[in-house]
Amino acid sequence: MNPKIIIHGASSFLGKNFTKSLIENGYEIFILSRPSSNLSFLPNKKEIKIFRYNHIEEILQKKILSNLNYNIFFEFSWYGVFNDKRNDPQQLTINIPLIINSIKIAKHLHSKHWIGFGSQAEYGIHNYKISEETPCNPTTLYGKAKYICSQIANILCTAYGIEYTWLRIFSLYGPNDxxxxxxxxxxxxxxxxxxxxxxxxxxxxxYLYIDDAVDALMKLITVEKGLGIINLASGNxxxxxxxxxxxxxxxxxxxxxxxxxxxxxxxxxxxxxADISKISQLLGWKPKxxxxxxxxxxxxxxxxxxxxxx
Incomplete structure (x- = not known):
């Protein structure tokens, strides 16, 4: 039986394309979204449930949501992805609480696997192929916030007994970005x-084409164990x-x-x-x-x- 999927940040570039793929393949999904998020791309199907909120605490306070059982939680949301925000202090003040609350919500909704999205920016500047073992020395607040959140998420997921995956994404590209x-x-x-x-x-x-990134996520939802920190890139x-x-x-x-x-x-x-040996071995995935x-x-x-x- 297909797992049921929670998505926070479905209107993001990767979130939107992944959500479309889930719908096309008949998955039941539950979308958490702010009122300002554009979800017009979604079809009107009973398999899609949407909860709009103004403040993240509303989700934790809704007792009706605690009766839901969604297996996998995808966290796509992030403040300040564009270059002009890369050294904005709100990288820390907004995104760290966002990730903490995200994992609290995953626990509240009985999720067994929490999946977050990091960045190549966590590694900093290196002149060789980057593996997950490469030391992280981020040069921007964006990279530092991503790295800090990867550590916090690991600690919280372990404390809550939730499987943990943190995908360090190298540059994606595709239409409609x-x-x-x-x-x-x-x-x-x-x-x-x-x-x-x-x-x-x-x-x-x-650079990794968007369809290849979505294909990797579709394979990821079939595994029972979290993958920890893992690169998502073309490898070329x-x-x-x-x-x-x-x-x-x-x-x-x-x-x-x-x-x-x-x-x-x-x-x-x-x-x-990126060195993509780990994701290729664990998921049997490679870019097409x-x-x-x-x-x-x-x-x-x-x-x-x-x-x-x-």
Whole structure:
């Protein structure tokens, strides 16, 4: 029998795509959401239950919810994911209580497995392939908050007898993500044949296509034990200049690319690539999309949405 799934943060990029996959595969889901969250993508099905709240304490105070039994709790919510918020003190003051309350709610709803989402930013700057054993030395408050929350979540889940998984996500990409992210910004500019200013593009980055990330989560809900801290990435980095030139070729764009127009940041990460041995071994998972396939699928989605024939 399929496990029943609780989702907090269903309107996030990964949360939305994962929720759609659960629905398509007939899972019963329970969504916790603030009134401001856009859940218009959800179909009207009896298998989907939604509880809107203004304050997180409302969930703990609702006795009716304590009678529910949902096996797995996914925590997608996080304050301040964009670059302009990466050193905002609220990374700590908002997100640490959020994670603590999340695990309290998981216990309240009798969940057996709590799954949270970390980041490559927890590791800091390294010039070699990063495994889960790589020392964490985050350089931003975002990375530090994620790392602190990973430790708190482990302690609380152990205290409550809940299985614990913390997925350190490297960069995701795919259609319908926020246009502020590099690949979405890039494809939009290329399709519009607009000039693009960027760095020299010597950075090597590990990007994972959204469908592959969802596939990993679908495999994760079939395991009974938590996986602890685990990398979720493609395991293959690409030089940003090569990524840009590949996207330009696939879009057949006339955009002028001004490599080197933007200087590197002082804390610029030049090499970010994950070792995905652990998740591959434990889940029998590996990415299906290479960069050519992922970009092409994403470009075709944009063309369809924008009604472009080229």
């Amino acid at each position: 926020n246009h502020k992210w590099f690949i979405n910004y890039l494809i939009e500019k290329l399709l519009l044949n607009e000039e693009i200013d960027m760095t020299l593009g010597e950075q090597k980055w590990d 980095s690409i030089r940003l200049k090569d990524l840009v030139l590949l996207a330009k070729k696939l879009t057949q764009s006339d955009s002028k690319i001004n490599f080197g127009k933007i200087p590197y940041r002082e804390d610029q990460v030049m090499n970010m690539e 999309y290479d960069y050519w396939q992922g970009l092409l699928k994403m470009i075709n989605e944009y063309k369809k949405e924008w009604n472009l024939s080229k």
